[in-house]
Structure formats: C-alpha cells, structure tokens
Amino acid sequence: MNIPITVNQKELLDVLLNVAVVRPVFIWGAPGIGKSSIVESFAASLGLPCISMLGSQLAPEDIIGVPQIIDGKSVFCPPRMIARDEPYCLFLDELNACSMEVQKAFYSLIHDRRVGEYFLPDSSIIIGAGNRAQDNAIVKPMSSALVNRMFHVELIASHRDWLEWAGQNGIHPHIIEYIGLRPDHLWRQPPKTEEPFSTPRSWHILSDAMASYGEGISEKQLEILASGCLSPHHASQFRAFVKQIRNRYALSAIISGEQKWPGKPDDRDALYFLAQSFRAQLIKELPADKNNLSGAAQDLSFRAKSLMGDLANISLEIAQMTVAQEENGALPDWFVVEIIRDLPRLAAKK
Secondary structure (H helix, E strand, C coil): CCCCCEECHHHHHHHHHHHHCCCCEEEECCCCCCHHHHHHHHHHHCCCCEEEEEHHHCCCHHHHCEEEEECCEEEEECCCCCCCCCCCEEEEECHHHCCHHHHHHHHHHHHHCEECCEECCCCCEEEEEECCHHHCCCCCCCCHHHHCCCEEEEECCCHHHHHHHHHHCCCCHHHHHHHHHCHHHCCCCCCCCCCCCCCHHHHHHHHHHHHHHCCCCCHHHHHHHHHHHCCHHHHHHHHHHHHHHHCCCCHHHHHHCCCCCCCCHHHHHHHHHHHHHHHHHHHHHCCCCHHHCCHHHHHHHHHHHHHHHHHHHHCHHHHHHHHCCECCECCCHHHHHHHHHHCHHHHCCC
16 A cells, blocks of 8 residues: 555544544554554544454454345344444454455445445444555455545554553553663564564563563563564663663763763673664754754764764774664764764774
C-alpha cells in the first residue's frame, strides 16, 4: 500500500474518532507498534466492546456462517462472535493476511455492514489492520474491491506518544529513561533474518520480564532478557545504559566536567553507550550552520572538542565511531571539520 502521509498514535485516534464512526478504516503499519492497543483504547473511549478476529486464522464460514434449513429455505446463520444485538467495534486484525476467499467473504460485511440477512447494529464500527509487504510479515495482496471499501491510514511509531503511554502503564523506569535518551531505538525495521527486533511491543515485553526478575537482576540475566527481545545493537546499548546507571555514570556530569569518561576495560560497553548518547545530543543541539550557534550551543561545541580528545585517549575506535557518518544522523559538517583539524587521529576512518 502506497500512502504518502503517515500518522502517529494521537493523529490516528483523531482519524478514528472522525472517520471510523462513519466509514470502515484500515490501519497499515509495522508489527509491534501498537495498532491493536490503539483500536482497543478507541473502542473503550466510546463505550463499545471490541471484538477481534485474526484474518490469518479465518475461513470463509467464520464470517458468512453456515446454512440451516428454516421453513423449507436455506438461511446462512452468521457466527455468534459477529451476530450481536448491541453495537460493538469489530476489529479485523491481520486482514491482509487472509486468503482471497476470506477477503471476498468480507465484502458485504465491510461495505454493507451485513452478513447474509444479519445487519450489524447501528453505531457499530469496523476497523481493519495489517502489516506492510516490506515488514517481512505474512501478507497477501489485497483485492482492489476490498481496498476500495475502506479508508486507509499508515501508522508510525512515535517515541513521544509511547513515552507518555509508558509513564502511565508501569513500564520499567530504566526503559523509559533509555528511550528518552535514544528515541531512535524504540523501533527498527523488521530484519530479513529470523532474529528479535525492537518495537514498542518488544520493549513492553522486556519491561514485564525485568519486573518479574525484580531489582536484583544480574548483568547476565539482563543480557539474556534484552537479547531475547531487542535488536542486537539495541540490546547491547541498553545493557550498557543500565550498567552506567549502576556505576553512577551520567552524560550530563561528563559534559559539565564533574565526571570523566569511564576508562576501565570492564566499562567499555558503558563507554560506548555514553559516546553514542553524546553523539545523539550533539546532533540534536548543534545547528547545521555554524552562524546559527546560540551561546549554549557554542559552549557545548567547545566542551565537546575537549571531550572528544579525552575519549580518543581512552579508545580511538569509539571516538572515531562517534564522529563517523551514519544513516541515522550526522554531526554538522563544520563541527566534524573542526574536530578533524584539532584531533587528526580521528580522521583516520573518515
């Protein structure tokens, strides 16, 4: 599905409140970013029960029902899950994972709100959802007739919305603080290989697992949990973050000069995390044009050069990775030029 505009969680709720009450809506999005929970919250806000059906597990008779002979005539009796007396929200999850025969069974339900002789109660709502082809999930081409029966919207993961939700739903404080520092680690494009990958759902799973272990969780246990939920790089970074919390390292204190970079060999993972967090802060706060430097940004850039020198003395490799160009963002060119000029060793891998 090619949709040029994407929405975050709050924007999606606004769409549902205004569109889903009058027309069926289909939500596209990657696995684990909260499509189902948003639909459930939306239904609850309207006081409607949310009835979920998984398209990947349906057969045509699960929608249209089976025929019975009544007064000498065959009548299709829709399943109890659909045939209800009171208004409800029908959530068709993984709708684009069902077979073409099942898709055809949905035609009249979605367009006419009817299954055989049964009509959905007035004020009932129909919402579908599914993954995209690029997500390496089980998806099938959706027929043009089914596509044209619904309003389509694509959801993306928003770290701001997720952090607000996480703070209200008991997510582990280490995870909330980590995503606040590294919002780019909330979600990762599903990999082509079979391995865990980071999504809002996988962070939630990790939070539940950490809570089950309790405060006495060891570094090895945390390594097992993070590696079982998150993308490998994110897992190692999160473990380093927790370690630097336990060792009382703080990036703000390092920038202010109250602390030094951790220099012990056992602290190398914490050093790498702090360096990457330092890089993310520089990308966020330093302007692309040096002429737009504020007083605070100018102080930060001056302090950053000194810190990069200290970092290079501990680990030249980590210092080089901190200034290297990456797909997820780049330091301003003028800052990199000044770093290379002042610290030539950092130019080795540029």
